[in-house]
Amino acid sequence: MPAARRGQAATCWLVQLGNGDNFVFDIGSGAAANLASLEIPYDELDKLFLIHLHQDHIGDVPALWIGGWTGGRHGALKVWGPSGHRPELGTAAMIEALQATYRWDHTSRLGVIPSRGGDIEVSEFDYRGVNEVVYESNGVSIRSWPAIHTIDGPISYALDWNGLTFVFGGDTLPNEWYVEHAAGADIAIHECFMPPDLMMQKYGFSPRSALNVATTVHTVPAAFGEVMRRVAPRMAVAYHFFNDQDTRYPIYEGIRRTYDGPLTMADDLLCWNVTSDDIRVREVIVDEAVWPTKSSRPPDEPSPADKVHFTDFIAGGRLDLSATLDPLVDAFKREHGLE
DSSP states (O other), X not given: OXXXXXXXXXXXXXXXXXXXXXXXXXXXXXXXXHHHXXXXXXXXXXXXXXXXXXXXXXXXXXXXXXXXXXXXXXXXXXXXXXXXXXXXXXXXXHHHHHHHHTHHHHHHHXXXXXSGGGOEEEEEEOTTOSSEEEEEETTEEEEEEEOOBSBSOOEEEEEEETTEEEEEOOSOOOOHHHHHHSTTOSEEEEEOOOOHHHHHHHHOOOXXXXXXXXXXXXXXXXXXXXXXXHHOOSEEEEESSOOOTTTHHHHHHHHHTTOOSOEEEOOTTEEEXXXXXXXXXXXXXXXXXXXXXXXXXXOOOOOGGGOOOOOHHHHTTOOOOHHHHHHHHHHHHHXXXXX
């Protein structure tokens, strides 16, 4: 949900394949810490796919970009995402604006740490493409099709690898594209929003606002169930609600009015182990105080030529502690061959 909560982050899905590839689908607010807790080197978390540009789906892009850079990523963060019905509403424009917003942060690190990890590469594709391949490499194919959510632009993804299919529908009203192109998927994720009465109770919305949010831009539980009845996945996954003791049961009961197949109610740090024979759902145990996991690659070196230096005014205010620091610095250089 867009409202921040310490106990449950916004949208993010990590897909790990047996060929060594990792794919991140969305990274909403709070999700970067969950992702970091899995102790995967940031070099292996450099492929990010966005479904649309709401805050609860992109809020932690800066944390993955800058945090991944300072955490040891050697190359660019690669971002795929849809266009908008106007250029300024597309993924490329969002990333360009993000880079402008974080220009001071980015500039201040150049020449202090290796520069290449601070790059972003964007691949924007037409949101109107129906079942179009937007990524293909190393035996992996990722397709997209339009979703129906708030305004033009949102999309859904399907990832195919080794005879298995993962579908992330994103935020969307029920639509024919999803039913057709997600049919029979191994994992089929689709939003399942709280019904209007819960919106009134939990958010204080008026009846009209609650009805608008729940039914004109989102999918209520009974509709989610009907979508999954038609898709018939090996595992249906419902997300986009706070999974609390007093909310999950009304949502679950709504789903079960129309769908009686395999179902997971999404929560943070759940894991689906998928093979052709079995799907096993588990909870991940993580270290709450994790450090960035070292890359298998040797570290790059910073380039002094990239450094933006202090003005004489700021440099002139530095306290001279050379008598204390120079012996320590010299010893460190000798130890690590930096003479």
